[in-house]
Amino acid sequence: MHAFDALGDPVRRRILELLSHGEQTSGALTSVIRAEFGISQPAVSQHLRVLRESGLTSVRAEGTRRLYAVEPAPLREVDAWLERFRGFWEQRLDALGTELARGKRERRLGRRHDGGDAHHASHHAAHDGRTDEEERP
Amino acid sequence: MHAFDALGDPVRRRILELLSHGEQTSGALTSVIRAEFGISQPAVSQHLRVLRESGLTSVRAEGTRRLYAVEPAPLREVDAWLERFRGFWEQRLDALGTELARGKRERRLGRRHDGGDAHHASHHAAHDGRTDEEERP
DNA sequence: CTCTTATATAAGCGTTGACTTTTATAAGCG
DNA sequence: CGCTTATAAAAGTCAACGCTTATATAAGAG
Numbered sequence: 001m002h003a004f005d006a007l008g009d010p011v012r013r014r015i016l017e018l019l020s021h022g023e024q025t026s027g028a029l030t031s032v033i034r035a036e037f038g039i040s041q042p043a044v045s046q047h048l049r050v051l052r053e054s055g056l057t058s059v060r061a062e063g064t065r066r067l068y069a070v071e072p073a074p075l076r077e078v079d080a081w082l083e084r085f086r087g088f089w090e091q092r093l094d095a096l097g098t099e100l101a102r103g104k105r106e107r108r109l110g111r112r113h114d115g116g117d118a119h120h121a122s123h124h125a126a127h128d129g130r131t132d133e134e135e136r137p
Numbered sequence: 138m139h140a141f142d143a144l145g146d147p148v149r150r151r152i153l154e155l156l157s158h159g160e161q162t163s164g165a166l167t168s169v170i171r172a173e174f175g176i177s178q179p180a181v182s183q184h185l186r187v188l189r190e191s192g193l194t195s196v197r198a199e200g201t202r203r204l205y206a207v208e209p210a211p212l213r214e215v216d217a218w219l220e221r222f223r224g225f226w227e228q229r230l231d232a233l234g235t236e237l238a239r240g241k242r243e244r245r246l247g248r249r250h251d252g253g254d255a256h257h258a259s260h261h262a263a264h265d266g267r268t269d270e271e272e273r274p
Numbered sequence: 275c276t277c278t279t280a281t282a283t284a285a286g287c288g289t290t291g292a293c294t295t296t297t298a299t300a301a302g303c304g
Numbered sequence: 305c306g307c308t309t310a311t312a313a314a315a316g317t318c319a320a321c322g323c324t325t326a327t328a329t330a331a332g333a334g
Contacts, residue, residue: 008145009322013218020221026281043323045282064280064331072225079223081150082216084157088209089216146292163311180293182312187291201301201310276334283328290321298313304306 003074006054011037011047016056016070023060023069140211143191148174148184153207156194160206 006012014036015029030044048068051057055074060067143149151173152166167181185205188194192211197204 002145002147004141004150005145008139008142010139011322013141017221027279030281039322040324041280042282042284042325046322049282066281070222070225072222075219075222076226078215079219079226082212082219084154085207085209085212086216088207089213148292164309167311176292177294178310179295179312183292186312203311278331278333280331281329284326285324286326287324288322291319292317293319294315294317296314296316299311300309301311302307302309304308 001050001054003054003056003078006050006056006074007078009047009050011039011044012051012056015044015047015051015068019057019068019070023067026066026068029068138187138191140191140193140215143187143193143211144215146184146187148176148181149188149193152181152184152188152205153193156205156207160197160204163203163205166205 007016011033014033018024018029018032026045026048029048030041033039033044033047034041048057048059051068052059055071057068058071060069144153148170151170155161155166155169163182163185166185167178170176170181170184171178185194185196185203188205189196192208194205195208197206
């Protein structure tokens with residue numbers, strides 16, 4: 001399943017938003033989603049399965065808990081796909097900054113960098129607000 | 138319909154790719170898509186309708202032709218949604234480029250850096266590079 | 275071992291979505 | 305005008321999706 005398909009569902013997008021702050025247990029995710037969307041535990045579990053199978057998350061067992069985390073690769077692909085449209089809204093950016101940023105980003109992505117690069121993401125625990133407000137039928 | 142839903146279909150993504158080079162008539166799009174996906178003219182027309190109705194394209198009539206063009210707003214929204222995940226793969230961008238790019242791109246969001254907690258090792262060899270080639274069932 | 279908690283799977287069902295073929299609309303052209 | 309080209313809409317079909325209830329698995333607590 002292509003990442004875009006998985007991202008088509010608001011529940012799954014919301015789950016990823018929740019995971020963007022760091023890993024979460026299935027249970028924690030489930031209670032938030034249940035509260036926000038009013039769906040059952042198995043429904044959430046099925047969404048988690050889709051996320052797993054589309055490579056958007058990884059899971060790690062800890063006792064009886066399952067800890068889900070964002071797996072960035074497919075999102076990076078989506079980001080790359082969007083690249084060709086950035087010109088549509090970045091046209092007005094001044095040339096120097098754009099060139100710099102773009103050049104750097106691309107150069108980096110085109111190169112292997114797995115060697116000693118054991119550093120981890122850092123999350124700004126800014127606001128928790130959802131940006132996405134949708135209802136489902 | 139949310140942009141992400143519309144983007145879930147490979148035909149529609151392909152149409153947008155074709156439009157990323159500039160506006161195209163329905164006919165031109167249709168013949169490419171027919172060739173690549175083997176679907177009928179009405180099928181393409183229906184995809185065009187979805188793209189129109191989700192705001193991803195605009196249309197302009199010229200005689201009997203319809204000229205489609207990318208309408209960037211929803212894509213920009215998608216891009217904004219992705220923003221929160223960029224940290225997962227851009228963590229190592231050096232400061233200058235990052236500041237320039239980010240500051241410019243989302244000046245209004247008032248982003249700040251932090252040296253936060255650590256999870257989410259992402260360790261994958263580079264791969265891919267190709268855009269999109271999929272089959273449909 | 276039994277009961278409970280955490281999570282996933284199975285089976286079934288209604289709805290949606292992506293097609294198809296057929297038909298409509300409307301502009302150009304002889 | 306009638307014929308053709310360009311495009312959309314209508315109606316029907318079939319599979320995929322998202323949900324539900326019911327059930328399985330597996331770890332922990334008592």
